[in-house]
Amino acid sequence: MNNKARWFYLLPYVLWIGLFVITPILLVVYYSFFDLHGNFTLANYEKLFTFVYMKMIASSFWYAFLITAFCLIIAYPAAYFITKTKYKQLLLLLVILPSWINLLLKAYAFLGIFSTDGAANNFLEAVGIGAQQILFTDFSFVFVSVYIFIPFMLLPIFNALDKLNPALIDASRDLGASAWTTFRKVVFPLTLSGVKSGVQAVFIPALSLFMITRLIAGNRVITLGTAIEQHFLVTQDWGMGSAIAVFLIITMVVIMIVTGTRKRGVQ
Amino acid sequence: MTKEVIIRFDHVTKRYDNDAVVLDHVSFEIERGKFYTLLGPSGCGKTTILRLIAGFTEASEGDIYFNGKRMNNVPANKRQVNTVFQDYALFPHLNVYENVAFGLRIKKVKNSEIDRRVKEALRFVNLSGYEKREITEMSGGQRQRVAIARAIVNEPEVILLDEPLSALDLKLRTEMQYELRDLQKRLGITFIFVTHDQEEALAMSDEIFVLNQGKIQQSGTPTDIYDEPINRFVADFIGESNIVPGKMIRDFEVEFAGKVFECVDQGLNQNESVDIVIRPEDLEITSWNEGKIQVKVDSQLFRGVHYEMICYDEAQNEWLVHSTKKATVGEKIGLNFEPEAIHVMRLGETEEEFDKRLESYQEAGYEQ
Numbered sequence: 271m272n273n274k275a276r277w278f279y280l281l282p283y284v285l286w287i288g289l290f291v292i293t294p295i296l297l298v299v300y301y302s303f304f305d306l307h308g309n310f311t312l313a314n315y316e317k318l319f320t321f322v323y324m325k326m327i328a329s330s331f332w333y334a335f336l337i338t339a340f341c342l343i344i345a346y347p348a349a350y351f352i353t354k355t356k357y358k359q360l361l362l363l364l365v366i367l368p369s370w371i372n373l374l375l376k377a378y379a380f381l382g383i384f385s386t387d388g389a390a391n392n393f394l395e396a397v398g399i400g401a402q403q404i405l406f407t408d409f410s411f412v413f414v415s416v417y418i419f420i421p422f423m424l425l426p427i428f429n430a431l432d433k434l435n436p437a438l439i440d441a442s443r444d445l446g447a448s449a450w451t452t453f454r455k456v457v458f459p460l461t462l463s464g465v466k467s468g469v470q471a472v473f474i475p476a477l478s479l480f481m482i483t484r485l486i487a488g489n490r491v492i493t494l495g496t497a498i499e500q501h502f503l504v505t506q507d508w509g510m511g512s513a514i515a516v517f518l519i520i521t522m523v524v525i526m527i528v529t530g531t532r533k534r535g536v537q
Numbered sequence: 538m539t540k541e542v543i544i545r546f547d548h549v550t551k552r553y554d555n556d557a558v559v560l561d562h563v564s565f566e567i568e569r570g571k572f573y574t575l576l577g578p579s580g581c582g583k584t585t586i587l588r589l590i591a592g593f594t595e596a597s598e599g600d601i602y603f604n605g606k607r608m609n610n611v612p613a614n615k616r617q618v619n620t621v622f623q624d625y626a627l628f629p630h631l632n633v634y635e636n637v638a639f640g641l642r643i644k645k646v647k648n649s650e651i652d653r654r655v656k657e658a659l660r661f662v663n664l665s666g667y668e669k670r671e672i673t674e675m676s677g678g679q680r681q682r683v684a685i686a687r688a689i690v691n692e693p694e695v696i697l698l699d700e701p702l703s704a705l706d707l708k709l710r711t712e713m714q715y716e717l718r719d720l721q722k723r724l725g726i727t728f729i730f731v732t733h734d735q736e737e738a739l740a741m742s743d744e745i746f747v748l749n750q751g752k753i754q755q756s757g758t759p760t761d762i763y764d765e766p767i768n769r770f771v772a773d774f775i776g777e778s779n780i781v782p783g784k785m786i787r788d789f790e791v792e793f794a795g796k797v798f799e800c801v802d803q804g805l806n807q808n809e810s811v812d813i814v815i816r817p818e819d820l821e822i823t824s825w826n827e828g829k830i831q832v833k834v835d836s837q838l839f840r841g842v843h844y845e846m847i848c849y850d851e852a853q854n855e856w857l858v859h860s861t862k863k864a865t866v867g868e869k870i871g872l873n874f875e876p877e878a879i880h881v882m883r884l885g886e887t888e889e890e891f892d893k894r895l896e897s898y899q900e901a902g903y904e905q
Contacts, residue, residue, distance in 0.1 A: 336759055358736065435624070435626065437622050437623075437626035438626050438628060440591070440593050440613070440620070440622070440626065440628035441620070441622060441627075441628070442628075442639070443592075443593070443612070443613040443614045444591055444593075444613055444614070444618075444620045445614075445619065445639050445640035445643060445687070446614045446615075446621055446640050446643045446644055446691070447614055447639075447643050448614055451643060454645075455639075456628060459630045460628075460629065460630055
């Protein structure tokens with residue numbers, strides 16, 4: 271009786287995981303072992319280790335690293351500031367609000383802002399610098415990506431900072447630590463779990479960004495995500511696309527393990 | 538040993554957001570090597586005083602002196618005081634050893650010296666062998682000791698304790714009271730202890746400051762405060778008491794409950810209205826005829842060491858009596874007391890006036 275009920279409640283979860291997580295992964299792994307003509311092969315994985323693909327993987331990681339780093343540099347102080355204000359819930363909401371808007375809409379908005387006669391260039395001309403090519407550059411790509419990912423970095427850091435017992439900061443000061451030492455030895459170590467969650471939430475999706483690469487970076491930046499998309503939709507080489515996807519999945523798992531939060535001493 | 542003032546508050550006022558006054562022109566002196574208690578109900582300003590000494594908050598007005606030097610603007614990390622926090626505020630990411638070593642590491646003390654002092658501090662609080670434990674593995678009482686060790690290891694001149702026993706159960710709390718008192722004696726460091734528990738204050742302190750609504754109501758030794766409360770608030774807050782309105786007929790004669798009694802107080806105006814305090818344990822049960830006051834027993838509780846009864850006299854004044862003798866509810870009995878048991882409190886008397894009256898006991902009519 272009890273067992274039956276448990277199975278009943280478990281069913282939606284099992285179905286979901288089976289249909290939308292396990293099956294697709296198995297399919298991707300399966301496809302990755304076939305070439306364009308449907309023959310079993312390991313060539314896709316061999317190709318992955320050629321110079322062209324290694325370079326693409328490296329640049330993917332580099333951009334993901336840049337995006338994550340900028341997100342962290344902006345989000346940590348911002349989260350710190352927000353926890354110190356009176357209206358922290360409101361301010362947090364304002365930061366999070368843009369993430370509710372469709373990604374595509376935001377990308378198009380930036381197309382307008384960064385275009386040759388866009389608001390950004392109008393401003394640059396007004397201050398005397400003159401119009402620049404902003405769209406389709408590395409800068410615009412990283413900028414828009416950071417803009418999109420910031421809420422995902424900020425939220426876990428905010429939560430970690432907000433949970434931090436303020437008496438610990440008093441205690442540190444009381445024991446002779448300056449504000450900076452207190453941050454280094456108490457605040458940062460105790461909010462590291464939030465930083466790790468934020469890095470996970472930004473770095474992993476940033477590796478597989480593809481729409482922004484086309485719209486904002488004009489295909490000048492090729493990430494793993496772009497490569498997968500091209501293989502599936504343009505060259506129809508599903509095998510190669512799957513092999514890259516498998517590589518991406520393995521990378522994600524590794525990152526999850528590396529940044530996994532060790533629960534130590536946090537009550 | 539000569540009396541040496543280590544901390545002095547000079548008309549210190551603290552208010553938040555320009556309206557609520559938390560401390561109202563508070564002045565006092567703290568002498569080196571004594572155990573002080575700041576006692577009062579929640580919101581009386583006792584914790585604010587502690588935070589002002591520690592440097593976590595700034596005074597709105599007035600001066601705070603430490604060893605004769607004004608220290609209003611000295612940041613918390615440059616002050617020679619350490620705090621034991623109410624919730625201990627131990628660092629959850631560090632083990633017991635590193636928690637205690639925190640202050641020494643910041644002062645860049647040599648590793649061998651740190652090791653020696655941390656182990657000594659832990660031995661002092663009976664926690665030798667717990668160095669490698671995580672904070673989460675420690676019980677409430679043990680965390681309390683770690684917090685104390687973390688404070689004393691820095692050898693501060695003053696240790697501030699912010700209701701450190703309030704989270705412990707009764708048995709452990711009593712145990713820690715003895716240990717803290719003992720620790721303070723052994724170390725010879727000045728302790729400033731904040732509590733709302735009057736028994737704790739009476740048991741541990743050399744000197745008590747009773748606070749209410751941002752003002753020090755009375756300061757003195759536990760016996761002084763218990764035996765000679767200055768006003769209704771102190772009498773009520775420290776121990777249990779019977780407070781009834783009365784009138785000072787002349788020196789050594791006071792009227793309350795419709796009768797005139799002999800007392801030991803003098804120096805008040807003739808026919809001045811006063812409050813009378815008699816402690817429940819000073820009232821003795823006797824027969825209706827032999828009693829100084831005649832009352833009817835309204836209810837009775839067995840408290841273990843004594844019976845606690847509530848009685849009413851003819852004027853409907855309530856009398857709380859602690860007696861080892863038993864009475865019957867509804868019975869009419871007499872209450873007896875010594876003249877010394879009557880404590881006369883002037884209405885609205887300040888602490889200075891009160892002290893002056895106690896000291897002089899000669900001239901009358903100097904007030905206002």
